[in-house]
Amino acid sequence: MLLTTNYDDLLEKHCGIPSVGRSDEHELVSFQRKSFDGIFHPHGHWRDPENIVLSARDYHDVVQDERVQEALMHIGSTKTILFVGAGGGLDDPNWGQLLRWVGEKYEKRGPVHYVLFPKTVGNEIPHMPLNHLTCETRDDIALWLKGLLEPSARREGTIHENLENVERVNIHRWLSPLDQSQFLNDNSDIPDKITPFHQSVTNLPSFWETEGSSYVWLTGNGGFGKTIFCTSVIDSTRQNCRLETAGRSRDSLAYFFCATHDVFEKDSTPVYHDFGAFCRTVIDQLCPPKTVYPALRDLYIACTEYHPARHPTNSELRDVLLRIIGDLGREKSRVPDEPVQPGETYLVIDGFDKLPRNRQSPFLELVKEIRARKFEHFHLLVSSRDTPRIRNPIRHWGEWNEITCNHKTVGGIIRGYVTRSIYNDPHFYDLSRSAREPLALWLIDELTKSGHSFWWVYWKLQDLKDLDFLDRKSIKRILNDEDDVSEEPKERPARRRRISK
Structure with missing residues (x-):
């Protein structure tokens, strides 16, 4: 996942993937879930001038933007981050807040994220719990990053050789x-x-x-x-x-x-x-x-x-x-x-x-x-x-x-699902103890023997989880809710069979 505070689209042109801005909530959520591949610009992109961060007020708006901060916190919690070019350090209004959060969260656990800085510049955030990586000069940053890739994944040449990817991105958006x-x-x-x-x-x-x-x-x-x-x-x-x-x-x-x-x-x-x-x-x-x-x-x-x-x-x-x-x-x-x-x-x-x-x-x-x-x-x-x-x-x-x-083909799956839920879910812990195990076995039979559908069983289990205490009377009250009971469907063969006109 790529994030940058720059306004340009050099990364987009080289990688052949689109930019992700702050204004499109759906796109930002998709990027956060990794169902949409792009370059996230928390400080805005030059094609979206209304969301570019320039003034102190703009920085304040970004810091207060829950969607942006939630995305950054999610990435910080679930991914290993490599900070490159974080020259502003803790003084940067946006990265600084993320860096402080990283520092507070991992202060006692030790460093889990990384920062890369040239030896000629030095580490501008020395007190943060980050693993330190160095290269010789600023000019060597690109070569250092390229060295992380397997040889087969390395890309030679200029960004102009990837114009076909830009066309693909444009058609995707269209x-x-x-x-x-x-x-x-x-x-x-x-x-x-x-x-x-x-x-x-x-x-x-x-x-x-x-x-x-x-x-x-x-x-x-x-x-x-x-x-x-x-x-x-x-x-x-x-x-x-x-x-x-x-x-x-x-x-x-x-x-x-x-x-x-x-x-x-x-x-x-x-x-x-x-x-x-x-x-x-x-x-x-x-x-x-x-x-x-x-x-x-x-x-x-x-x-x-x-x-x-x-x-x-x-x-x-x-x-x-x-x-x-x-x-x-x-x-x-x-x-x-x-x-x-x-x-x-x-x-x-x-x-x-x-x-x-x-x-x-x-x-x-x-x-x-x-x-x-x-x-x-x-x-x-x-x-x-x-x-x-x-x-x-x-x-x-x-x-x-x-x-x-139908119940004939899915019944075994339903019974296995119910059994695992009752014996593994903390909500049913009391039922799985030996003293109450007969009640657990009775509940499994009640949920699975009647021919009800998978989703009927699923939602009955969710309703049972809301009960403060599980006994036969309470369980029967949930299971006998007439509004949710459906008739057993007509059976069909379990295996494939050829059909034709």
Whole structure:
């Protein structure tokens, strides 16, 4: 993570990543979570003159800015910081406050952060608990920093050789993709799982069929973990995606949640995302950080050449997405007579059945078109309910591997989750002691035997944590809340089965 009090964009040009200012709260939070890569300018950037720090009043505003200070404190608590060019020392109105905080926090623990200074200048903050690193002169700072990198990561030449990265950044901003990484992470944390959720449901060690293409339809009633299943697949696929090699292109992964909400709030209001947001987000994810695919570049030029503010239509985005998927699946030949095997492309779409009916059509038409084109090296996972009330038309579009999340397939996961919660969570410590263990076993049976969904069980556990004392009467009162009880869903087969028109 890079931070600078300078106003220029030299770091941005060299690294090919955008600046992060104080004015955009969403961007700052994304940077803090490392879901957005950029250069943080707590003192402002020359392209954002209203937030440049020059006067004493400006410095005061930065010090009082909770978002900036929270970001700095978070980084100081969770990262190892190397201060470079902190010439102002404790007198600097912004770095000085951070340095003082570092000093107070780690005074008794010893130094955990570092400061680099030239021998000709000396250490201007000698009393701070920082590890001291030195180079000969100011001119040697860049060479010293470069020496930290592995040889393969070092970059030669001037910043002007990286203009393609700037183009990629400009197109990223123009696309304005959604950042759904926090929703993804929250769902990854929920199951408290040992075995990946999707492996526990399917009993299959490998999810994707890598020969040719694979199409998976995940169905089941609400609350049994379809979104968690998709999250588990995304996490596993991301870890196993292969990088580019001499004879093979990189693998590509994109995902999209059609509806998001606050996972940790029981009655949170869902936010529905339209087809345009889907296309912008998936296109951005499929493009490597430093590459602009020709189809996307052509659309960008066509839209902005005469009117810089013009954004693409959904139809234009859809066509570009299909072109990119098609290009990714073709054999590439950078050098004559030296073919390069294409990588695998993975796309996960979760829950378009949650969208209002008038927003579902473009998603369904896209899936239909993808199936019709028979892309090679392409893999698709779609989660969507299929009930007598919601008959899903994707059932009729080619052959699918069907997986179902219901009590039969998820029941074991639910029981394991409940057991670990009761025996490991401090809120249930009294229940796990031997004298009250029969009550704990009874509670596990009550939560898991009735066929309730995963989320029903999850929120009942949260309600039980609020009780001052756990006895059978109090537990039954929580479990028998009629407003939350749902009927047991219709069972479906646990393993994959082939379905076709």
